[in-house]
Amino acid sequence: MVVVTQGRELSENQKLIFNKIWGSARNKSEDIFSRKDLRPQDLYFFLHTEDTCVAVGRLREIPDVYLEKELWKIPVWGMSSISVDPKYQKSGLGKKLVEEIKNYAVKNKLCIIGFYDKKSSLDWFYRKCGFEVNDQMGKSFLIKTGDEIKDNCDEAVLYFKNDPLIAEIFKNKKVYIPYTW
Numbered sequence: 001m002v003v004v005t006q007g008r009e010l011s012e013n014q015k016l017i018f019n020k021i022w023g024s025a026r027n028k029s030e031d032i033f034s035r036k037d038l039r040p041q042d043l044y045f046f047l048h049t050e051d052t053c054v055a056v057g058r059l060r061e062i063p064d065v066y067l068e069k070e071l072w073k074i075p076v077w078g079m080s081s082i083s084v085d086p087k088y089q090k091s092g093l094g095k096k097l098v099e100e101i102k103n104y105a106v107k108n109k110l111c112i113i114g115f116y117d118k119k120s121s122l123d124w125f126y127r128k129c130g131f132e133v134n135d136q137m138g139k140s141f142l143i144k145t146g147d148e149i150k151d152n153c154d155e156a157v158l159y160f161k162n163d164p165l166i167a168e169i170f171k172n173k174k175v176y177i178p179y180t181w
């Protein structure tokens with residue numbers, strides 16, 4: 001079963017669980033993961049087996065996405081923080097969580113993208129989850145940091161096959177987004 005909660009509605013217990021699974025999956029110390037920023041507008045996914053939460057992930061709203069000079073009308077969300085409790089990894093739960101996120105996106109007509117460091121070796125996982133992975137497409141995403149606009153060429157892009165925003169990139173258009181995460 002998956003529970004989806006918006007950031008502003010998270011209970012203290014959900015915040016604790018999210019940070020704990022995110023931190024333990026990455027070997028972070030409690031000191032670091034208890035301070036993780038959980039934004040109120042984001043969507044948090046909790047995958048349960050029976051009474052235990054075994055995996056978490058989130059969709060981060062990316063507001064004000066521009067395609068060339070035009071404001072893009074379809075909501076764009078970034079998938080991030082996919083984490084499976086180390087006790088339960090490699091038993092299909094990471095894939096199950098991402099499938100739930102995908103179903104949610106289809107139902108709610110959201111564009112989902114993800115960025116990740118090209119050097120990390122997670123392509124295998126995301127491909128098994130039904131994503132396309134493109135390590136050149138980062139160049140088409142222009143990101144504003146302070147006054148500077150630069151392309152996101154160090155990161156690979158994850159996306160679903162028929163995503164309308166991605167179809168525009170294949171027509172050589174550039175996407176402007178306010179930040180990554």
Ligand SMILES: CC(C)(COP(=O)(O)OP(=O)(O)OC[C@H]1O[C@@H](n2cnc3c(N)ncnc32)[C@H](O)[C@@H]1OP(=O)(O)O)[C@@H](O)C(=O)NCCC(=O)NCCS
Pocket residue numbers: 025026080081082083084085088089090091092093094095096122124125128
């Ligand atoms: C990456 C992560 C989310 C994967 O979750 P998981 O539950 O262990 O993965 P799954 O069991 O769902 O694996 C999905 C598929 O990948 C395969 N797979 C699992 N581990 C693998 C490995 N080390 N190498 C290659 N394939 C692997 C599985 O066999 C499965 O394939 P199948 O459907 O053909 O059986 C999990 O390991 C994790 O939390 N890692 C730490 C945090 C992280 O790096 N998150 C991602 C970045 S945001």
